[in-house]
Amino acid sequence: MDDPTMTVAQVEAQGQATRMSYLTCPLCEATCGLEVATAGRAVVSIRGDREDVFSHGYLCHTAAALKALDADPDRLRAPMIRQGQQWREASWDEAWAEVERLLLSVIERHGRNAVAIYLGNPNVHNLAGLLYNTPLIRALRSRNIYSASTLDQMPKQVAAGLMFGGAFTIPIPDVDRCDFLLILGANPLVSNGSLLTAPNMRDRLRALRARGGKLVVLDPRRTRTAQEADEHHFIQPGTDALLLFAIIQTLFAEGLARVGRLAEHLNGLDALREAAEPFTPEAVASVCGVEAETIRRMARELAEAQHPAVYSRIGACAQEFGTLTSWLGDARNSLLGALDHEGGGMFPKAAAGARNTSGAPGRGRGLRLGRTQSRVRGAPEVLGEFPAACLAEEMETPGEGQVRALITVAGNPALSAPNGDRLAAALAGLEAMICVDAYLNETTRHAHIILPPPSPLERSHYDLAFYQLSTRNIARYSPPVFARAPGQPDEWETLLRLMGILAGQGRDVPLAALDEYVARQVIAAETREETSPVAGREVDELLSALAPRRGPERLLDFMLRVGPYGEGFGAREGGLTLAALEEKPHGVDLGALQPRIPEVLRTPSGKIELAPEPLLADIPRLRASLERPRPELTLIGRRELRTNNSWMGNLEPLVKGDDSCALLVSEADAARLGLSEGGQARVTSAVASLVAPVRVTAEMAPGVVSLPHGWGHDQPGARLRVAREHAGVNINRLIPDAGIEPLSGDALLNSTPVTVEPV
Ligand SMILES: Nc1nc2c(c(=O)[nH]1)N[C@H]1C(S)=C(S)[C@@H](COP(=O)(O)OP(=O)(O)OC[C@H]3O[C@@H](n4cnc5c(=O)[nH]c(N)nc54)[C@H](O)[C@@H]3O)O[C@H]1N2
Ligand SMILES: Nc1nc2c(c(=O)[nH]1)N[C@H]1C(S)=C(S)[C@@H](COP(=O)(O)OP(=O)(O)OC[C@H]3O[C@@H](n4cnc5c(=O)[nH]c(N)nc54)[C@H](O)[C@@H]3O)O[C@H]1N2
Numbered sequence: 001m002d003d004p005t006m007t008v009a010q011v012e013a014q015g016q017a018t019r020m021s022y023l024t025c026p027l028c029e030a031t032c033g034l035e036v037a038t039a040g041r042a043v044v045s046i047r048g049d050r051e052d053v054f055s056h057g058y059l060c061h062t063a064a065a066l067k068a069l070d071a072d073p074d075r076l077r078a079p080m081i082r083q084g085q086q087w088r089e090a091s092w093d094e095a096w097a098e099v100e101r102l103l104l105s106v107i108e109r110h111g112r113n114a115v116a117i118y119l120g121n122p123n124v125h126n127l128a129g130l131l132y133n134t135p136l137i138r139a140l141r142s143r144n145i146y147s148a149s150t151l152d153q154m155p156k157q158v159a160a161g162l163m164f165g166g167a168f169t170i171p172i173p174d175v176d177r178c179d180f181l182l183i184l185g186a187n188p189l190v191s192n193g194s195l196l197t198a199p200n201m202r203d204r205l206r207a208l209r210a211r212g213g214k215l216v217v218l219d220p221r222r223t224r225t226a227q228e229a230d231e232h233h234f235i236q237p238g239t240d241a242l243l244l245f246a247i248i249q250t251l252f253a254e255g256l257a258r259v260g261r262l263a264e265h266l267n268g269l270d271a272l273r274e275a276a277e278p279f280t281p282e283a284v285a286s287v288c289g290v291e292a293e294t295i296r297r298m299a300r301e302l303a304e305a306q307h308p309a310v311y312s313r314i315g316a317c318a319q320e321f322g323t324l325t326s327w328l329g330d331a332r333n334s335l336l337g338a339l340d341h342e343g344g345g346m347f348p349k350a351a352a353g354a355r356n357t358s359g360a361p362g363r364g365r366g367l368r369l370g371r372t373q374s375r376v377r378g379a380p381e382v383l384g385e386f387p388a389a390c391l392a393e394e395m396e397t398p399g400e401g402q403v404r405a406l407i408t409v410a411g412n413p414a415l416s417a418p419n420g421d422r423l424a425a426a427l428a429g430l431e432a433m434i435c436v437d438a439y440l441n442e443t444t445r446h447a448h449i450i451l452p453p454p455s456p457l458e459r460s461h462y463d464l465a466f467y468q469l470s471t472r473n474i475a476r477y478s479p480p481v482f483a484r485a486p487g488q489p490d491e492w493e494t495l496l497r498l499m500g501i502l503a504g505q506g507r508d509v510p511l512a513a514l515d516e517y518v519a520r521q522v523i524a525a526e527t528r529e530e531t532s533p534v535a536g537r538e539v540d541e542l543l544s545a546l547a548p549r550r551g552p553e554r555l556l557d558f559m560l561r562v563g564p565y566g567e568g569f570g571a572r573e574g575g576l577t578l579a580a581l582e583e584k585p586h587g588v589d590l591g592a593l594q595p596r597i598p599e600v601l602r603t604p605s606g607k608i609e610l611a612p613e614p615l616l617a618d619i620p621r622l623r624a625s626l627e628r629p630r631p632e633l634t635l636i637g638r639r640e641l642r643t644n645n646s647w648m649g650n651l652e653p654l655v656k657g658d659d660s661c662a663l664l665v666s667e668a669d670a671a672r673l674g675l676s677e678g679g680q681a682r683v684t685s686a687v688a689s690l691v692a693p694v695r696v697t698a699e700m701a702p703g704v705v706s707l708p709h710g711w712g713h714d715q716p717g718a719r720l721r722v723a724r725e726h727a728g729v730n731i732n733r734l735i736p737d738a739g740i741e742p743l744s745g746d747a748l749l750n751s752t753p754v755t756v757e758p759v
């Protein structure tokens with residue numbers, strides 16, 4: 001098929017056969033089921049799969065970019081080696097020899113901690129990353145592990161870990177059954193939801209209102225989601241925890257708290273009441289920018305609702321009080337009997353890979369924080385990693401343990417992490433940088449070697465992460481749409497090879513042996529769990545039952561079989577297996593979310609910890625923020641419809657719209673600062689200064705300006721021909737890396753004091 005704009009009917013009229021494949025979209029957390037029509041190696045069309053058990057035909061326009069991504073001539077198809085400023089394509093053999101030489105040389109001279117790894121966001125949308133990054137990290141044996149989690153959801157994970165005992169035991173707002181939904185710092189109509197897997201949020205929110213429910217949005221910007229809401233209130237950035245405390249204070253003070261069924265499963269109710277006392281609506285109103293009477297009314301309406309839910313996301317996470325905010329949202333749910341209750345915050349029961357379905361139900365080790373500290377600023381480790389905001393200083397600061405080599409897997413920290421200029425300079429000084437990445441971009445231009453993954457249409461998919469966060473329990477596996485190009489390894493094979501090299505096994509060790517080693521580890525760990533259906537069984541026996549599968553399919557089949565719906569290797573007739581999913585290309589619906597407390601808990605006490613000590617200890621910092629002078633202007637972030645973080649800007653279908661990298665400014669601020677629509681403004685922070693086009697809009701709260709992240713594609717040496725034409729500016733140049741949220745290590749991406757002047 002020569003003309004990629006032809007329809008299925010036109011292709012078939014020419015006598016060419018088309019084939020339909022069903023694929024879970026790997027581009028965002030909504031996990032829509034797609035129907036992909038192909039002719040030969042070409043994509044003819046991408047549509048929503050109407051028979052999909054979860055998305056029922058929905059898709060957004062980003063999905064169409066999958067076709068452009070597959071075809072993008074700038075997407076790398078062979079390993080790249082840099083010599084000075086020159087890049088050349090290399091064979092895989094040559095690239096691996098060079099990877100081994102570079103990495104082992106750093107390890108021999110400086111030890112293992114001199115090699116850092118940074119894992120980016122697309123790893124959670126990819127079985128390769130989901131299953132093989134852990135053994136890769138183990139093989140590396142370095143302290144220096146970093147990921148996009150500390151630019152994103154880490155506060156949610158810490159709060160959930162402290163309250164419920166599992167970092168992925170995060171309550172999901174039951175949007176389809178709630179009758180009051182309070183949204184803070186999220187714009188799911190644009191982002192399609194995050195830590196809330198629910199395709200087609202627009203219809204779901206409209207349905208909420210159609211059944212008489214109420215939608216309230218708190219955001220410093222009147223977003224698309226806010227425009228759909230019954231009420232929107234501007235809130236000053238970073239003040240969500242204060243406002244949630246004031247709601248909780250009101251619930252206690254007015255006798256509206258009703259923990260109901262949860263009473264016997266809670267610890268810390270009195271401590272929470274006491275902690276909330278100083279935060280009356282009057283005490284916080286002026287700082288939050290929301291009137292006391294409005295806060296009080298919100299508390300009462302929430303209490304009156306049958307099924308109140310709360311949802312907070314990146315604006316409420318990547319900020320000064322992210323962990324307190326996540327905690328207080330769930331604490332508020334608990335006080336209204338809306339936790340683990342239909343229409344409230346519920347815990348999905350995923351078919352595979354969830355920690356909260358394995359091990360002894362109802363009790364566990366809980367979350368341990370700060371087992372080690374970062375070398376330079378002493379930031380505590382969180383879930384086995386250090387904050388991404390520490391990466392630059394760890395590379396720059398000489399001494400024992402200095403990071404001299406970096407491996408990135410699907411990450412673009414040069415654009416996504418704070419203090420971009422400093423980080424770029426540090427990357428440029430590395431002795432070795434190996435990137436497993438699809439593009440020569442703002443980060444990988446500093447690499448010595450880039451190892452490309454196959455096209456997303458050339459790999460299988462199963463959302464091990466997002467079915468743990470979805471509004472319905474479902475399972476869906478999709479095989480690759482196309483075969484890989486000859487010589488192109490699958491991404492898990494690349495990660496395994498890297499693991500072999502780091503483990504000192506040499507680049508030629510057979511992948512089958514490494515893969516079997518990984519599978520044996522996973523199986524052996526499961527057989528040691530007393531409550532597992534395979535407790536005490538022989539690893540060899542289970543391994544042969546999984547033959548001839550290998551790679552991610554072998555691991556996934558195993559996880560499905562020992563999972564809560566699995567056939568348990570003979571224990572449960574008719575239970576799930578990968579083979580069963582292969583026969584259901586539109587997915588398997590495992591039912592609506594059900595109450596799971598106490599079984600879901602893994603806290604040492606076996607209870608919900610409503611007032612965990614590390615969170616109580618952070619309250620004085622929140623109180624102090626009430627007294628602090630507010631900056632005149634605060635910079636926050638946003639997402640645009642036609643973007644996907646930093647990396648899809650090279651695709652024509654996504655740059656055609658009118659989304660842009662403009663500075664949004666309120667009318668009041670524009671008048672005060674002499675800014676005009678369409679003009680240019682200089683934005684200056686403590687660490688950098690840049691010039692961006694201005695959009696004056698009633699959308700913005702006075703005192704707050706907004707820039708999207710993921711732009712700034714004008715870096716020399718990057719190979720992004722389309723993105724370069726729509727470069728935009730990198731907001732993260734303006735964001736300091738000095739401050740982090742103390743509990744989670746999250747970067748402070750949404751509260752940067754800036755000054756703005758016309759140019
Ligand atoms: N100021 C500000 N900064 C932010 C945010 C914000 O709101 N404001 N948001 C933060 C958030 S939530 C996130 S998740 C991070 C994201 O931060 P990162 O994960 O660091 O960046 P991405 O933009 O997701 O870049 C993904 C990289 O993976 C590559 N890639 C794409 N597909 C594949 C694949 O299949 N395999 C491999 N190996 N590579 C692939 C791309 O080429 C790109 O280099 O950004 C954060 N940064
Ligand atoms: N189109 C598109 N979709 C995406 C992505 C993308 O880049 N583009 N990225 C994906 C990723 S990795 C993620 S993590 C999700 C994120 O999903 P969302 O959290 O929905 O992301 P945003 O659209 O950035 O919404 C954050 C909102 O927080 C507001 N905000 C900023 N600071 C504060 C604050 O202090 N308090 C409150 N209450 N609000 C604040 C901002 O104005 C903004 O409206 O989106 C995913 N989906």
Ligand code: SF4
Binds near residue numbers: 026059192
């Ligand atoms: S909403 Fe997300 S998962 Fe669905 S089609 Fe769009 S990008 Fe893909």
Ligand SMILES: [Mo]
Binds near residue numbers: 121152
């Ligand atoms: Mo994210």
